[in-house]
Amino acid sequence: MMLASIFRSLSWRHLWRWGLLALVVGLSIILMGHWAERRELQIKTEALQQVAQANALGIRGIAEKHGYLPYAAARHPDVQSLLLNPSDSLLSKKVNQYFSDLKDRTESAALFVMSSNGMTLAASNWNSTDSFVGQSYQQRPYFKEALQGRRGFFYGVGLTTGTPGFFIAEPVLNQSQVIGVIAVKVSLSALENSWVNSADPVVLQDNRGIVFLSSEPEWLYRSSDHLSSGDLAWLKLNGQYGMRSHYDILPWRVTRVPGSPTYEFQATVKHKQRSFLALEASLPELAWTLTVTSDLKSVQRARQEALALTTLLAAVLLLAGLYWRLHEQRFVEQLQAKRELEQRVKERTYDLEEAHAFRKAMEDALLVGMRARDPEGRIIYVNRAFCEMVGYSAEELLGCKAPYPYWHPDDLDKYMRQREASLQAESLPHGFESRVRHHDGHDVITQVYTAPLIDRQGRQQGWMSSVVDITAQKIAENRQHEQERQLQRSARLASVGEMASTLAHELNQPLMALSNFAVAARAIAGQAKRELLVTVLEDIVEQSQRASEIVKRVRVFINPQRGSYEDCDVHAVIAHSLTLLKPELQRNLTIVNTQLTENLPHIRGNRVLLEQVLINLLQNAMQATQDLPPARHVIDIETTLLERAILIQIGDRGPGVPEASQEQVFNPFFSTKPDGLGLGLNICRTIVEAHGGHLKVANRKDGGAVFSFTLAFSV
CATH class of the missing domain: 3.30.450.20 (PAS domain)
Structure with missing residues (x-):
């Protein structure tokens, strides 16, 4: 009943102020949810960077651990003698045994030496059924690179054994001449098995984007993009992944943000649809790309918690302001409740910041x-x-x-x-x-x-x-927390003061009008003037209906979710906004020039919010020229039909906006006015973006500024 009496007493003339207040609350909720989401994403990104670094170190460690084997074996005198005398069976036997012993000590999969024509002369598996001895590997890329005097790296399916492995090849030199090639085959199954036990997927791709190691078996030998005919021909010729003739695309629905080190994708893992945050780490020395992932459930949960908490705080602040105005005797009790809620919010925020600071300190601190x-x-x-x-x-x-x-x-x-x-x-x-x-x-x-x-x-x-x-760090954290607490308290006090002054101004005029009509009706009733009494009673009914419309608008402002989207005529919205501002335009001697494109399609939106954007931009244009000569008190409104949207431009002939401030004017609490809150343009941008558009500002060549925004029209 108390809230209903308040809303019925509001005036149409100052309805935009209530709209501004509601938009401030809505913007605060959206910003808090966005902040929580970005903060959780930042934490996950930092964690992914650590995971990527650890896995990259592990992969490089495998390459470095086994990379010395062919280098050392290439300098063994028996190996060089065998390459110079390939028909010497005694040397072949000694080298076979040497490779077998070296393989057992280093836990490598296989070690073998090839002549300059690619024929294997000796191998650690010389006595097995799938021995490399006598096999030719001259078509293998690692052999070709080593034959040219360079170390060769290659991952692929073995031509003889049919099992995949990581090959490292080293040239064998004799007086600066390459007389053969030594290669070691290393199994990466242990690394892949460790990934299988990971809670989040990990994949490793070659330079063509083909997944050759993965914690998810169904992603193996799939490509991140379509392969060219040349790539397919090369893969088939070299038999890198067996006899496969095609490589399916990875079943990922990827969403990338320009400038971000990470990206998001959706995929089915173990028969469940999941969303992941992914980070790619390049291994240029191996021409591989490592991709680590993290589940995005915690990001969505953090945003939902922040939205719920901020909504609760905004509702408590609004109720506290209303109770302070109409029930001053209960102000102390409401203030205490608000302080308790703020304390809980502060404690929760402090815990989150403390946990983040502690984690950051552990990662970045230098242990001395x-x-x-x-x-x-x-x-x-x-x-x-x-x-x-x-x-x-x-x-x-x-x-x-x-x-x-x-x-x-x-x-x-x-x-x-x-x-x-x-x-x-x-x-x-x-x-x-x-x-x-x-x-x-x-x-x-x-x-x-x-x-x-x-x-x-x-x-x-x-x-x-x-x-x-970490003493200095602790002192700095405490100082920062205190500064943030003071800033939050100042913002809350400013919101309460603005709300209280608005209520005092808005409630007076409708109440006085209804009171005057009632007094007049009582006097006329005593004079038995029926027609005049009916006229006065109709005025009272009109004021009541007016209060009812105000209640509907205020409910939308207080809770934006109650607002509904409908088909709107842009020109009708502009005309109604100018009608609402007609007294102010006349008072400021402002001329409005319109250049409107005919037969524009309707757009889908909230008429009240769109009118609020236009009113705010028109008032800013009036204020920009109010101290200038009357000849410059001109506002230009233009509409243009684009391919999928309608462009609306509102220009003035004032001093313009400095280039350094053209982006800052949309930031919350940034204002060039001495008494401004700095929230109007920020709220306007939020409303426009909620309608699928974009708001920006630029300076006109002949002086003044022009604010333009787009609205997608319904199809």
């Missing part, structure tokens, strides 16, 4: 302090950075057992628990935060990472800890 302890916990090594951090010399620390002199007196129990966990191999790999007491008495906040200290025989000799001073 080093401390080693023996199995009994006695300090056996400290570096200079650690000594400077705690204020004690190495002589004072070496040989010390717990409790250590730099332990904070208030945290002794905590230190003992951490020490026991560390000595029992329970320390977490990401470390823990610890407060220590410097020798001069001040506190130092540190981050500690502990790992086992292993000797050459593989025996544990103690523990090595890396300690990072």
